[in-house]
Amino acid sequence: MSQATYSQPDRRRPEPLWYQVEEAIRTIVKSGEWPTGSQIPAEDRLCIMFGVSRITLRHALRNLEEQGLLRREHGRGTFVRSAKLVAGTRELTSFTQEMGNLGLVVGSRLLDFGLTTADAAAAAALEIEEGEPVVRIRRLRLGNDAPIGIQTAQLPVARVPDFLEPGPPEGSLYEALSRRYGINPVEAREIYRVASVGAEDAALLDLPAGTPAFVVERITTDERGPFEFTVSVMRGDRYEIRSTLRS
Structure with a gap:
């Protein structure tokens, strides 16, 4: 994966690391590098990509799932959702x-x-x-x-x-x-x-x-x-x- 489509979290920035990971994943999806319906890399690979802990990564993934950008399937992995608008808080x-x-x-x-x-x-x-x-x-x-x-x-x-x-x-x-x-x-x-x-x-x-x-x-x-x-x-x-x- 090209690093031109995202930037790794910067610990000097005031935003939490999980938020920076969220934005990075959102950028990759918007760029089309991870197209609709595709499976994103496994958690261990994502931790290496973004240089964060599994806890930080899971916080970001959970938020993106709640927002409707990602879909997590037990035993299979995490996928980019098809066009769906999620209403809630x-x-x-x-x-x-x-x-x-x-x-x-x-x-x-x-x-x-x-x-x-x-x-x-x-x-x-x-x-x-x-x-x-x-x-x-x-x-x-x-x-x-x-x-x-x-x-x-x-x-x-x-x-x-x-x-x-x-x-x-x-x-x-x-x-x-x-x-x-x-x-x-x-x-x-x-x-x-x-x-x-x-x-x-x-x-x-x-x-x-x-x-x-x-x-x-x-x-x-x-x-x-x-x-x-x-x-x-x-x-x-x-x-x-x-x-x-x-x-």
Whole structure:
């Protein structure tokens, strides 16, 4: 393996060694040197590569497994996961950031971008009157060119005037909102449920109609209140929820 794709941990840096190993492994995966589905080197080999103890290495591997980048199989070894977004305890980030953190190549296809009026669900979520104008952004989300989900975001026009000009934002929606309006998310509330995928969404997600999928409703707020209501339909085989329960 070429050392050009990663750097060994530096004990003079303030970051813990396990964190530096994490970032090094993430860099290797992003570079394609360890492609999706491939088995990564055994622990003893990794310890030599990174110059760390087995305890430090296992700490890094466990974190990357929890984040969905790696998959450990008992008796077989550790593998690079296929495109899968893992939901659980995490920072408030955009889809673009989450995908990047998992080492996946982020992709998006715009399905709809324009004005509409808030229905009862959107009005309640955004704390506006039903029928008020909202910007609607509907996108097919991809990870490593594979469809993961369909996200439909609604933003109250009163918070984002002239958002339709000059056109749909490229990249992260949150970055565009921060840059243009000073809107920065501070909290998001999510509700997860399972539902059957309709024919239109199924075709976009490359699934048979009626396949179960996760439906995620997300209300995101800044210091002034809710500014985004998003409904996502996520493929069940590429979207995973994990929780840690403590007494």
